[in-house]
Amino acid sequence: MTVGTTLEELLAWNRESAHFWNGHFVANPALLELPCGIGGTANVQELLRHVWGVELIWALRTAGLPEVDRNGLPAGPLDALFALHLKADAMFNGLVNEASWNWEETLTLDRPFLAPELRTFSRRKAFVHAMLHSQRHWAQLATLLRVAGFPAGFKGDFLLSQVMK
Amino acid sequence: MVWSQIISGLPITDYDVWPNGPLGALYDLHPSAVQNFRAVFDNPDMNWDEKSVHCPWRRPEAPKPTPRKALAHVLLHSQRHWAQLSTLVRSQGFPSGFLGDLLLSLALE
Numbered sequence: 001m002t003v004g005t006t007l008e009e010l011l012a013w014n015r016e017s018a019h020f021w022n023g024h025f026v027a028n029p030a031l032l033e034l035p036c037g038i039g040g041t042a043n044v045q046e047l048l049r050h051v052w053g054v055e056l057i058w059a060l061r062t063a064g065l066p067e068v069d070r071n072g073l074p075a076g077p078l079d080a081l082f083a084l085h086l087k088a089d090a091m092f093n094g095l096v097n098e099a100s101w102n103w104e105e106t107l108t109l110d111r112p113f114l115a116p117e118l119r120t121f122s123r124r125k126a127f128v129h130a131m132l133h134s135q136r137h138w139a140q141l142a143t144l145l146r147v148a149g150f151p152a153g154f155k156g157d158f159l160l161s162q163v164m165k
Numbered sequence: 166m167v168w169s170q171i172i173s174g175l176p177i178t179d180y181d182v183w184p185n186g187p188l189g190a191l192y193d194l195h196p197s198a199v200q201n202f203r204a205v206f207d208n209p210d211m212n213w214d215e216k217s218v219h220c221p222w223r224r225p226e227a228p229k230p231t232p233r234k235a236l237a238h239v240l241l242h243s244q245r246h247w248a249q250l251s252t253l254v255r256s257q258g259f260p261s262g263f264l265g266d267l268l269l270s271l272a273l274e
Contacts, residue, residue, distance in 0.1 A: 003206070003213050005237040038252055114268070122274055129267040135241065136248035136265055143249045156245055159238040165216060165231050 005164070007096045007103070007124070010131040012163040014055075015089055017138050017156070021048070022082045024152050032078065034148055038140045048081045049073060051137045055088035058130035061107060062123050063091055092127065103127070166194040168239035169201035171218060172232045202236075 025032055025048070032045040041047040053073040060067050074080040095101050103124040110119055135156070142154040155161075170177045184190035205211055213233040220227075230238070244265070251263040267273065 003233055003236070005233075009237075037256065118269060118271070121268065125267065125273045128273065132241075132244065132267050136245060139245035139248045140252045143252070157238060158241045159230060159234065164234045164237065165214075 007127055009164050010128065011089070011092050011096060013158060013161050014131050014134055016161055016163060017135065017154075018052070018082070018085045018089070020154060021138065021141070021152075022078070022085075024154070025078055028150070029078070031145065031150055032076075034144070034150075036144060038144065039137060044141070044144075045076055045078070045081070047137065047141060048078070049075060049084075051134050052081050052084040052088070054133055055130055056084045056091075058126055058133075059088035059091040061109070062126045062130070063095060064107075088130075092130075095123075095127075166198045166201075168235060168242075169198035169205075171220065172235050172239075173201045173205045175201065177221060205232075 025044075032043065032048070034044045036043050036047050038047050039050045041050055053070065056073075057067060057070070073084065101123075104122050106120050106122055107126055108120045138154065139156055142152055142156055145152045158164075166183075167177055167180075169175075183194070211232065213236075214231050216229045216231055218230045218232055218235045220230075247263065248265055251261055251265060254261050264270070
């Protein structure tokens with residue numbers, strides 16, 4: 001019996017949320033142009049690019065593959081952005097289903113924004129970071145849309161997810 | 166606090182009697198919740214996978230989540246609201262410097 005949430009469950013929750021937002025913006029494309037300001041983005045479409053682009057970057061890092069250039073990520077349209085999520089999800093899914101994958105193996109990210117003691121971390125931390133990064137931005141996005149007068153009906157609470165009984 | 170009580174099977178503090186403030190009284194809810202969670206973690210008889218959690222505000226016929234799901238819910242619930250709060254104070258001109266990314270936390274290596 002595991003008390004904690006598994007990586008598979010976090011991934012499934014992330015997938016559920018991403019599909020909600022993709023469907024929401026497919027149905028409401030005008031909302032992509034709303035001013036945003038979250039995560040340094042100018043509008044909602046740029047926020048989606050940030051969220052799903054970061055997922056892909058962390059999937060590549062976790063898998064030990066060469067990173068993509070952030071500037072080379074597509075700016076749109078929506079389906080190109082959602083494809084970033086689908087690619088990241090497929091990569092993460094492959095890792096969590098690989099029984100021999102060593103989640104405790106460490107990665108090093110030598111970036112100025114990271115304090116020296118934070119620059120080396122496990123693949124497990126990288127994975128969980130990626131999952132929570134998206135969920136935190138979805139919470140912000142849901143608030144942004146509601147305040148702007150366009151409530152999305154996003155049920156972000158984990159209790160309301162189909163993931164886990 | 167409420168979810169720690171629900172998961173632990175303790176009497177639930179009614180919303181109406183929660184303190185409205187001051188800050189110290191609100192923050193006291195957090196260590197109380199942590200204390201409850203630690204106690205239930207140490208309970209070897211706790212069945213984390215039993216669909217046993219009764220949420221008093223839900224319909225009686227609604228499915229009961231497991232304590233494991235309730236725990237995940239409450240921990241993630243806080244983090245999602247901290248993300249919203251950091252955006253709110255920043256947009257009002259008072260950036261808090263909150264480092265919400267797990268990557269920037271020492272909680273996990």
